[in-house]
Amino acid sequence: MKNHDDKRQKAHDQLRSKAEALLQAKQDRQPPLPPPKAPKRALHELEVHRIELEMQNAELIRSRVEAEKALERYTDLYDFAPLCYLTLDPAGVITAVNLSGAAILGVERFRLLGRRFASFIVEEGRQAFAAFLSKAFISHTKTSCEVSLQTDTKVPFFAQIEAIAAEPGAECRIALIDITERKLFESRLFQAQKLESLGILAGGIAHDFNNLLMAIFGNADLALLHIDGESPAAEHLQRIQQAAARAADLTRQMLAYSGKGRFRVENLDLNGLIEEILQILKISISKKVSVKLNLQRPLPAVQADATQMHQIIMNLVINASEALEERGGSIIITTGDQECSGNYLNEEALSQHLSEGHYVYLDVADTGCGMSKETMAKLYDPFFTTKFAGRGLGMAAVQGIVRGHKGAIKVESVQGVGTTFRVLLPASDLPAELLHQDESIDDWKGSGTVLLVDDEAEVRRIGAEMLQSLGFTPITANDGQEALRIYQKVANIALVILDLTMPVMDGIQCYTELHRLDPDVRVIMSSGYSEQEVAQKFTGQGPSGFLLKPYTLSALRDVIRAFC
Template sequence: MGDDPAPPSLLDFFAGLCGPWDTACFIVNNEAKLIAANQAGVRLLGAGATDWPGKTLTDFLTNPPESVHRYLSVCARNRQQVPGVLTCAGNDGVDIRYRCVGHRIDTRASSAPLVFLRCNPSHNLADKFIALNEQLDKQHRIQNQLLVERDQLQVEIAERQRVEEELRQTTKTLNLIVENLPDMVFLKDGREFHFLQFNHAGETMLGIPREELLGKNDHDFFTQEQANFFTGKDREVFLRGEVVDIPEEPIRARDGQTRFLHTKKVPILDERGEPAYLLGISEDITNRKKAEEALRASEEKYRTVADFTYDWEYWVSPERQFIYCSPACERITGYSASEFIDNPSLLETIAHPEDQEEFRRHLSSAPSPSGAEYESEFRILHRSGEIRWISHACRAVYDRNGTYQGRRGANRDITDRKHAEEARISLEKQLLHAQKLESLGVLAGGIAHDFNNILMAIIGNADLALVKVPPEAPVVEYLRNIETAATRAADLAKQMLAYSGKGKFFVEPLEVNRLLREMLHMLEVSISKKAVLRLNLGEIPTVEADATQLRQVVMNLVINASEAIGDRSGVISITTGAIECDARYLQDIWQGEGISPGSYLYLEVADTGCGMDKETVSRIFDPFFTTKFTGRGLGLSAVIGIVRGHRGGIKVYSEPGKGTSFKILLPSSHAPAAPDAPREQGDQWQGEGTVLLVDDEEAVRGIGSQMLRELGFTPVTAKDGREALAIYREHPGIEFVILDLTMPHLDGEQCFRELRQTDPQAKVIISSGYNEQEIFAKFAGKGLSGFIQKPYHLNSLREAIKKLHKE
């Protein structure tokens, strides 16, 4: 109990009456300070038995303190019960809401009224307490008025009378509460267990008037066996010194009917700790017992209902014998109910081999003591051999005494749903892969643009140096090597677009064997010194392909093969040949959705390296897949993009420790291969006039200006589209414009449009890393005068300008 003033008799009554309740009860003052709480209340608050005194209700609740004070204020002002909601934090951190009812209590010991709170009431006991307490309130007000009028000289007499009156009223209130409770309440002496008090509900349950009961014990009314049981429980209460809960007590009433009671017996000790009284509260659960019996009877109907359910219902005994198996099992498994009953192991046998171990482990596991439901999904083999998906749910069954009775389960055919899920997942993977490729395409475009600008400066300076030195000078060879290396680097920049699978290829009939022979020296110097490179070139037709892209494929695969071999000795073999592919051969091909059966050229790169497991093989073409193993991973997203762009596919075979093989299939062409382009020869053509060179890269503007001066022109430069428009409008004598396509502020396409609006006769040459077909497709019908692909040579620039002048 708290230390706030409150009548001792009220607190004793509260402890004796509300203490054994399962309903949480409290007495608080108007500041929410706890005056009293029963054990159920302490459990609700989550505090220990000695933790709550001196604290307020708001210390334990998660309600806002102002809402709690507002609610208590309403309770203190009203004479009627006031409903509300209290919230406490549960053990798992989730708030638990309790419905409560509050009522005002007036006492002389406190100037302000107290509030009685009852949370989640399961009986009408507290309601009766509240109703009767209203009568006590009225009597208190009358008595207070009389005491005020008393002479102060009779304080001691008045105080004694007040205490006696309060005790009398409290006793009367207690008697009224007990008398009107729906449960049987009785009080026995602590030695001989004679009945001292007995309420009306007890008379009704037993059919015995209280006048006959008072002063007597159980042996005076019940059989010897029953009386011994009751008095035995009475003695147990005082031996244990705590509340004894008797969930079910059969008792024979005077009218001959048997009733079932749920009884709680509470020990009441005197100041010396000796047994004084025994308080008993009994709830009549006869109707609940009848309902349980009715439930058991209804279970008999379960079999009839289950026979007609769509799901496969079953019940197996603790010995794993079928007690029941519904007819739906035949539709789902192909086996009849009688086959399962005759052969219980069939339940394990039909499980898919990959799921069988897990399902067998579940069937052999110990049942859950709580009867919790087990759920899983697994595959079965239908009698026809078809694989079907099953949604399985089961739980342990216990009888009323807690004895394990086996498992009851239900199986549902979810094959169609699984197929729909697999289709959805496949579509999501395709979409994710497409998004990754798109991201790489954007990245590749940006890198290629910057890379081409750097190469432009290298190639331009090499070209200008070759013009300035005599052909027989020793430095010419080095300059030619610089020019050749920069040109190959430019080809590499074009490959970056292949990561998106949408790069524009320069496709022509190509002899793959000749391309491989030309690459042989470069491949040999690119691999490990411990790896041996072998060419096995067969008789093959030509293919429609981009030579630069195909070189990139071969280079990536050979370098990856070398990395797989590592520091050990090994062999890398490149094999070509022709093959006729049917639909069956093309089933397991990568990126082969659009490939049709027919004639193909194959190019296979195989190694004797470390190899890969199935999980790694399944992800090697993911653009963002990287690992730290010594094998595949880098560059393969470019390979698959190029192959897909050529309407081809890839077969991959690999085993850990045995090596890897990549077989690329490309459609056969049979068209004659294009002859080698002759080396570009320069001439001495010269032009004149002012040329506007527009590019966001300073290095490109610098080398481009030098090239134009070498060709006889006067260059004017601009770093972006806005500056170019301003210069063009200020210099009406500009012959033509060389315009970069990718620039900040105002890009080449927008600048071109503005230039043509300013001067419809303006001549514009677009300069870009994209190829000619793409640019002319983009500017078709818009008056584009020419195109030159970055990075360009001096002769390429001369030819583009000469073509412009001829037109």
């Protein structure tokens, strides 16, 4: 207290000294006056006090001007900050808000004052926010939470709230940050990681499954070669082949889901593919559903695998038919081309980075029941299905096929109105090729020694018997190192069939060493993955051919015949 009084006294003394000095200076500039009638001392004191008052008034004016400038700067910073600043009373009513906050919330500032902030929070989050606000008022320390907001002028968005109580129980000051982009990025990153993990799992299962199917296909093919076509057993063997083919189709869906399902790439005309399977589509859906075509002509070609494109079209049309249920309706298939920006393509591209440019699109639209937000959020999840009976692999496989073709897929759906899927594929500058029929000759035979390398004993056994039936002398090896030893010891090996995935030394390492030993070596790489996926693993010159697992006797014959 004494220190405070001393400071006041010191300030007063300084003010008086300045006033005395100013008065003395004034008197020095004026001629001497006759002695006043009033006491000279009293007049002197009055003059000093007047000057003190003038000086205090000037100081007050200067301080007020500075305070007004500071307030103006603060107001500008407050109003035009890129964040939403709010002040709430204990009931959660808005008592102050900056201009940026009014813009973010989409309501004029004067209309926000007196409104409960919770009215902007989506209904399911209001109870949690009330608990957060109570905690903020009690703790008197900075508290954070994330909320989902809904305004009249924009779609729901995510916000991070930083709150602190100004003084006990009086008001709470809030900074609101729009984190929608961050949340979307996190969601896409999580989805991409999930797809990558499940894709690796699906690819691994498909690889092992393909080896099992090799035994089924091979034994059935070889058995049919050794029995009379009129034998009752022939029909059973053909049914085994059909069941194995359906199982192989399932592995292709799994590989498609992993984004590695492009098997035979050609320059295709989507219009021709659609027209080719139109009759099959009509048979596969309810008779109450009509299919209408709206095909752009001419349409640029796309570099794609015809079988995978068939799968996309079939899955999308069947899904659309199921959305129409028993009431019937229309499915409209539309094709066209458009220029696409990178932002448009990558909105839902997950881990991909698609290049802007010219794309061909395929639309499948229905007039069905539409989808809820919850259903759309799980649309591409593997094994998710809204049908009582179904594997839920359809849309997951479609997405995988599209990713494998460096394309994008978009969906728009309104409940009670319908759904439209748009598949975008890079347009090709080359003309479309005519889909060709298999012209292989069933009784073709070859000769020479073939080295078959595979880590699965059953694949080696079946493969060797197939090669023998085609006229070749097979030698087998169970890994890359053994294959190298055999190739160095055995002369005149005409061809090497090399598995991609093996322990000890895999197919890529083995091919590199074989090519170093003999630059003219002819190698057919065998894998359950696509030819494009395998080709990407090689730098420089790659293998001479590719054999997709599981392969049949006719597929093996066709691939080998190209080199003999």
